[in-house]
Amino acid sequence: MTESPVLLNKHEVERLLSYDDLISRLESVMGKFSKRDSSEIIQPVRSVVPIQQHNGFLGVMPAYLAAEGILSTKVVSFYQRAEGSSLPSTQATVLLFHPEHGNVIAIMDGEAITAKRTAAVSAISAKLFSPAFSEVLCILGSGQQARSHYDVLTKLFKFKEVRVWSRRKEMAQRFVNDLQGPVTVCGSVKEAVVGADVIVTATGASQPLLFGEWVKPGAHVAEMDDVLMREAVVYVDSREGATTESGDIILSGVEVFAELGEIINGTFPAQREKTTVFKSLGMGIQDAVSAKLVLEKWKKEH
Ligand SMILES: NC(=O)C1=CN([C@@H]2O[C@H](COP(=O)(O)OP(=O)(O)OC[C@H]3O[C@@H](n4cnc5c(N)ncnc54)[C@H](O)[C@@H]3O)[C@@H](O)[C@H]2O)C=CC1
Ligand SMILES: O=C(O)C1=NCCCC1
Numbered sequence: 001m002t003e004s005p006v007l008l009n010k011h012e013v014e015r016l017l018s019y020d021d022l023i024s025r026l027e028s029v030m031g032k033f034s035k036r037d038s039s040e041i042i043q044p045v046r047s048v049v050p051i052q053q054h055n056g057f058l059g060v061m062p063a064y065l066a067a068e069g070i071l072s073t074k075v076v077s078f079y080q081r082a083e084g085s086s087l088p089s090t091q092a093t094v095l096l097f098h099p100e101h102g103n104v105i106a107i108m109d110g111e112a113i114t115a116k117r118t119a120a121v122s123a124i125s126a127k128l129f130s131p132a133f134s135e136v137l138c139i140l141g142s143g144q145q146a147r148s149h150y151d152v153l154t155k156l157f158k159f160k161e162v163r164v165w166s167r168r169k170e171m172a173q174r175f176v177n178d179l180q181g182p183v184t185v186c187g188s189v190k191e192a193v194v195g196a197d198v199i200v201t202a203t204g205a206s207q208p209l210l211f212g213e214w215v216k217p218g219a220h221v222a223e224m225d226d227v228l229m230r231e232a233v234v235y236v237d238s239r240e241g242a243t244t245e246s247g248d249i250i251l252s253g254v255e256v257f258a259e260l261g262e263i264i265n266g267t268f269p270a271q272r273e274k275t276t277v278f279k280s281l282g283m284g285i286q287d288a289v290s291a292k293l294v295l296e297k298w299k300k301e302h
Contacts, residue, residue, distance in 0.1 A: 002101065006298060008108035016297040017112065017290060019152050022120045025289045027264055029065060030121070030237070033285055034261025041065050043284045045244045055080040063284035064099070071097040074110050074287040080204050083168055088144060089204060090114050094291040106295050110287065111144070113294070117286040119148035121237060121260070122222035123156050125278035126198050128263050128270040129235070130220040134197035135160040140189060140209060142166035142175035145202035145224050153198065154181060165192035167203070190214050201225050206247075212275075221277045232275040233257045241281040249279065 008016070033041050042064040049058040056079035064071050076092035092110025097103065126134075137159040139146050146164070154162065165186045166172035172185045186192035193199055193214045201210055202224045212231030215221065221229050228234070228248035236242040236256050242249045249256065258268035260278065270276075 002098075002103040003105075005104045006106040006108075006295065008106065008294060008298060010109040010112050012298070013109045013112040013294050014116075016294045017116050019116065019120055019123070019155060021293050022116060022290060023123060025293060026117065026120055026286060027124055029068070029285050029289050030124070030259075030261040030283075031264040032065075032067075032261070033238070033283070034259045034265055034267070040067060041285060043238075045238075045240050046282070046284070048245070051077075051079075061282070061284035061287060063288040065285060065288055066099075068289065068292065069099050070288045070292045071099040071102075072284070072288040072291055073097075074113070074284060076110060076114065083171065090144060092287075094287050096288075096291050096295060106291065108291060108294060113287055113290045114282070115144045115148040116152075117290045118145060118224065118280060118282060119152040121280060121286060122149055122200065122224075122278065123152045124264075125222055125235065125260060125280075126153060126157065126220055128260070129272055129276040129278065130157075130198045131218045131272070134220075136163065136196045136198075137161070138163045138165070138186075138192045138196035138199045139202065140165050140192065140200065141202035141204075141225075142171045143202065143204075146175060146200070147178075149200045149202055149222070150179065150183075153200070157198070159198075163192045163196065165189050198222070201227065201229075215275060217275055218273060219275055221275075223277055223279050228252060228254060228279060229277050230254050232277040233271045235260055235263065235276065235278045237261075237278075237280055237283050237286075241283060242279060245281050246279060 047060045059076045062073040074094045094110040096106040162183045176183045199221045206226040262268040
């Protein structure tokens with residue numbers, strides 16, 4: 001007889017998942033993923049059901065990590081929301097299975113996992129690609145991803161200045177009011193971007209907001225939205241993910257230089273001196289290691 005699954009809500013997941021643990025585990029599995037050894041990791045490209053009528057989609061993101069003993073899937077919906085909507089754009093649940101027996105061992109909130117693991121992966125990209133003496137961080141957007149990126153990037157790097165732009169200034173102001181440190185609210189994307197060393201685009205925009213001529217040569221751009229800044233060396237989390245799902249990569253025909261895992265493995269160089277873009281689509285293995293970490297922490301407490 002199998003035990004009932006552990007149920008963990010958003011508050012618990014947020015509390016149990018720390019960036020310190022997450023970053024090192026993500027580095028390790030993203031490196032492994034890029035070796036494409038199917039006896040180690042199996043992660044198909046996300047299955048997506050478009051809900052065009054309501055500007056959304058439902059995605060299913062399974063993953064199996066043999067050495068880590070993790071079998072999981074995330075089910076995630078993403079809906080474009082009207083500005084000021086109280087509903088989150090991204091809602092998700094992660095299921096962890098017993099890899100030997102196939103029973104569900106945990107069901108947990110995936111919103112906090114999605115926010116933290118995406119930001120942690122961007123932080124890995126910033127460690128690899130940002131200019132050596134990065135002083136200015138710019139965040140475009142003021143939603144869940146903007147917040148998690150602010151948290152992890154200001155924890156890891158000592159920026160002298162942080163700038164935020166959001167399409168409605170009062171949303172940017174509300175975002176800043178919730179933070180501890182000093183942040184400048186900018187009135188335009190250009191004002192936020194010019195001179196920045198690390199730029200995070202975490203908006204739901206599908207039209208370009210960021211133009212290459214504003215970006216300081218050598219800066220690093222971590223892109224979460226649909227808009228690709230083409231005047232740069234482009235890195236992705238997964239080549240298959242990017243060439244299947246990223247409309248901007250497919251349509252522009254831009255060359256993907258390498259996966260993040262290939263830089264971690266040392267099979268491709270991090271061209272840190274050049275302007276770099278890390279195009280993040282999100283991967284099931286990122287959710288899988290995050291959920292396992294949460295469950296391990298929870299078990300230590302019980
Ligand atoms: N790579 C990954 O693994 C993940 C990527 N994402 C992406 O990150 C982005 C942000 O997601 P969340 O923070 O969860 O959403 P959110 O709804 O919490 O925040 C979205 C932000 O984008 C702004 N925005 C929306 N449409 C815009 C437009 N047309 N022009 C300018 N600003 C606009 C909103 O004002 C808000 O500040 C989305 O593009 C989403 O697809 C989200 C989760 C994971
Ligand atoms: O990886 C994810 O999870 C997501 N990626 C794109 C937007 C929705 C969630």
